[in-house]
Amino acid sequence: EVQLVQSGAEVKKPGESLTISCEGFGYTFTTYWIGWVRQRPGKGLEWMGIIYPGDSETRYSPSFQGQVTLSVDESFTTAYLHWSSLQASDSAMYYCARRGVNIFGPIEGFDAWGQGTLVTVSS
Amino acid sequence: SYELTQPPSVSLSPGQTANIFCSGDALPRQSAYWYQQKPGQAPVLVIYKGTERPPWIPERFSASTSGTTGTLTISGVQAEDEADYYCQSVDSSGSYWVFGGGTKVTVL
Numbered sequence: 001e002v003q004l005v006q007s008g009a010e011v012k013k014p015g016e017s018l019t020i021s022c023e024g025f026g027y028t029f030t031t032y033w034i035g036w037v038r039q040r041p042g043k044g045l046e047w048m049g050i051i052y053p054g055d056s057e058t059r060y061s062p063s064f065q066g067q068v069t070l071s072v073d074e075s076f077t078t079a080y081l082h083w084s085s086l087q088a089s090d091s092a093m094y095y096c097a098r099r100g101v102n103i104f105g106p107i108e109g110f111d112a113w114g115q116g117t118l119v120t121v122s123s
Numbered sequence: 124s125y126e127l128t129q130p131p132s133v134s135l136s137p138g139q140t141a142n143i144f145c146s147g148d149a150l151p152r153q154s155a156y157w158y159q160q161k162p163g164q165a166p167v168l169v170i171y172k173g174t175e176r177p178p179w180i181p182e183r184f185s186a187s188t189s190g191t192t193g194t195l196t197i198s199g200v201q202a203e204d205e206a207d208y209y210c211q212s213v214d215s216s217g218s219y220w221v222f223g224g225g226t227k228v229t230v231l
Contacts, residue, residue, distance in 0.1 A: 061219060095166070111168050
């Protein structure tokens with residue numbers, strides 16, 4: 001069974017750094033892209049970016065370029081989302097998700113999701 | 124930046140057919156994907172590559188695209204289908220993914 005297991009909820013102060021994680025189980029981690037999605041309270045889904053664990057190729061949404069950093073540790077089958085300096089506006093639920101694959105190759109959608117990590121930034 | 128537009132809400136009675144629309148300029152060239160999200164849960168993929176249904180999704184869910192509008196159809200809606208539904212696609216370059224604003228489906 002494919003599973004993405006994310007790290008637990010975080011409470012941080014503005015200006016602090018933070019890294020949250022997403023560990024993949026039940027599939028070959030290095031051969032599927034991992035994406036990150038933000039959902040602010042009561043709001044919709046926002047695509048942040050995507051990373052390929054096999055070679056760390058990364059694409060960022062223009063809205064998040066320079067604001068966050070995606071990385072992977074393939075030996076630990078884990079993807080990471082990092083902020084160097086949090087702002088109150090970063091308070092949200094963050095999901096990791098696996099880019100699906102069909103017989104023709106990768107699809108432009110997510111076929112498995114983590115349970116989400118709630119990040120609260122408050123002074 | 125590229126945008127996908129969805130109506131904010133749809134209300135209907137059990138057994139009726141729900142049509143949820145998603146408008147985007149690149150949809151004639153890029154596939155639409157649809158997700159269901161229930162309160163307090165992560166999203167679930169219900170349609171991929173415009174019309175394909177994952178094996179874990181009931182047959183009452185289907186989708187199509189005509190021109191710049193994608194449509195998710197729930198035939199014979201049930202109380203358990205009450206959720207937020209999001210369309211998702213990519214821009215014309217294929218590099219950047221985007222979600223629609225979501226449609227809240229209420230089953231009265």
